[in-house]
Amino acid sequence: MSAVDAAVTGSAPGIGAGSTDTPPPPEQTAETALARTLQKIARGDLLVVVMSFVFAFLIGSVLIIIADQEVRQTLGYFFARPGDALSAIWQSVTHAYGAMFRGAIFDAPGYTKAAERVREAGGSGTYVLVPALSAGLRPLTETLTVATPLIIASAGMAVSFRAGLFNIGGTGQLIVGAMAAGYVGFSFQLPIGVHLLVCLVVGALAGGVWGGIAGFLKARFGANEVISTIMLNWIATYLLFFALKTAAFTGANQSQPTSPSIGENAVLPQLLGSGFRLHAGLFIAAGAAVVLWWLMSRSTIGFHFRAVGSNPRAAQVAGISPARTAFLVLAVAGALVGLAGAVHVLGTEQRLTEGVAGNIGFDAITVALLGRSGPVGIVLAGLLFAALSTGGRFMESNQGVPLDLVQVIQVLVVLFIAAPPLVRTLIGLRRIDHPGAGARVRNARRARTGAEMAAVASGAAAAASDAADFASSTVETSTDRSSGASTADHPATAAETASPPPGDSGGPPGRDLAKGTGTSSEGGSSPLEEQSEDATDAQEEER
DSSP states (O other), X not given: OOHHHHHHTTOOTTSSTTOOOOOOOOOOOXXXXXXXXXXXXXXXXXXXXXXXXXXXXXXXXXXXXXXXXXXXXXXXXXXXOHHHHHHHXXXXXXXXXXXXXXXHTOOHHHHHHHHHHHHHTTOOTHHHHHHHHHHHSHHHHHHHHHHHHHHHHHHHHHHHHHTTOOOOXXXXXXXXXXXXXXXXXHHOOXXXXXXXXXXXXXXXXXXXXHHXXXXXXXXXXXOXXXXXXXXXXXXXXXXXXXXXXXXXXXXXXXXXXXXXXXXXXGSOOBSSOTTOOOBTHHHHHHHHHXXXXXXXXXXXXXXXXXXXXXXXXXXXXXXOOHHHHHHHHHHHHXXXXXXXXXXXXXXXXXXXXXXXXXXXXXXXXXXXXXXXXXXXXXXXXXXXXHHHXXXXXXXXXXXXXXXXXXXHHHHHXXXXXXXXXXXXXXXXXXXXXXXXXXXXXXXXXXXXXXHHHHHHHHHHHHHHHHHHHHHHHHHHXXXXXXXXOOXXXXXXXXXXXXXXXXXXXXXXXXXXXXXXXXXXXXXXXOHHHHHHHHHHHHHHHHO
C-alpha cells in the first residue's frame, strides 16, 4: 500500500485498520539470582546502616579538619604548596580516628609496649602474650562495660516503642532503680548471692513502679506518655539530689553528696579480675536481649503489646484492652530500665552519686531506635555507641579533638538511619524506594509517542484527502474544456476552476488578502475573482 493510498484511507502504514504489522512486544528482563541478591541488599537495612556511618564519619572528618589549627595554617598557602595541606589533612583525620579505635577496640601501641617490658624482664612465650593482650584489649573491656547497662535499658525502651508508646522516661526509671538497688546494697547485710539477687529484683520493681505511674496516668486519664515520663525524669533527678543530702543515703560522710559503697555481697563479680571493670552484668545484658525476643515474639502478652501498637481499634475489637495494655507496657519497660540502673550501680559505680545515670537513659532511646527495637539490632547499636563513647574520650586526651565531635557523629548516624530514602539517593539507589517509577515513565513515554504518531497519521490522511478532491476537480475541468464547452458562457465556472480549493497550496480558508488566496475577511473579492471578471468583460466587448 502506497503512502497516498494509506493517506486517502485514513491510516498510515502499520497503524489503523489497514495495518498488518503488530507492535513489538514489551521488553522482558530475565531476573537472575545475582540481580535478586543485589536488590535484596539494596532494599535491606544493613546497607543503610553502613552507609549512614560512612556519611557521618565523612562529615566528622570535615569537622576534624576545621578544628585542627595546623591544617588551617597549611590551607593558608594551599596554592603555593598544596602537598603540605593534603598531608596535614590526612594525618589529622587518620590520627583522630586511629585514636578512637585505640580507645574503643584495641590498643596496638599498648600491646607492643607491654610485650617489650616483659621481654626486657626476661619473659617469653605466654608470659609475654598474656600481659600484652591484657594491655591491648583493655579498651574493648571498657566498651563492653559501658554497653552493658545501655543494652538493658534499650531493651526496655524497645518494649514501649513496639507497643506504640514513646517512653522518654528512661533517665527517671534508671535513677529510681539505681537508688533502690543501691540502698538495699549498702544498708542491709544478706548472704552472698541472695543479697545481689534481692538488689537486682528491688531495682527492677522500683523501675516498674516508676514506669507504671506514667502507664496509670495514660490508662486512667488519657495523659500523654511523653509529657508524663519527661516530668517523672525531673522528679526522680531531684529526688536523688534530695536523698543524697539525707542521713539515710549519705551515712557518716555528709560533706559530699555520695552514698556509702555497696556491700561486698551485693557487688556484681568481676569477670577479668580487679584490674578491669568488666563485670557479670554483661550476661544480664545478653539475657535482657533474649527476654525481649521471647516477650515480643513468643509470649501472649507480647502479642497484645504488638497488636495494640499496630492498630488499637482492631485490638479493642478483638478483646484486648488498650488502657490495660498501656499500663503493662510502661510497667514492663520501666522494670527493664530499672534493672539497668541496678546493674550499673552494683557493677560499675558501686555507689550512688548525683551523676549516676549519666546519659544512659537518653542514649537508650537512640540505641533502641537505631536497632529497630529488635534484640540483635539493640546489641549491635549498644556496642557501637559504647565504642564511640570510650573511643571519643581517648581521642580527646590523645589528639586534642573535642569530645563533642563524637556526639555530632552519633546524631548524624541517627539522622541518616532515620531517612533511608536520603541515604539511597546519596548512593544512587533512589529507584529502590520507587520500584515501578522507571516502568511507568517508559510506558508514559511510549503512550505519548503513539499518540503523536496517530496525530501525524491523521493529519497526513486529511491532507491527502484534500489533494485528491483538488485533483478530481481539475480533471473534470480539463474534460469539459476538451469537449468544446465555452467558459465564456459560464463565467462562474471559469471563476470556480480558476480558484484553487481551500486548504491546498493557497492556505486555509479565511486567510488575508496579503496572502494572495482565500476570501477577504472584509467582504472584498480575491485577485482570482477579479481576473475572472475582467476576462468576462473583454469577451462581451468583442461580441
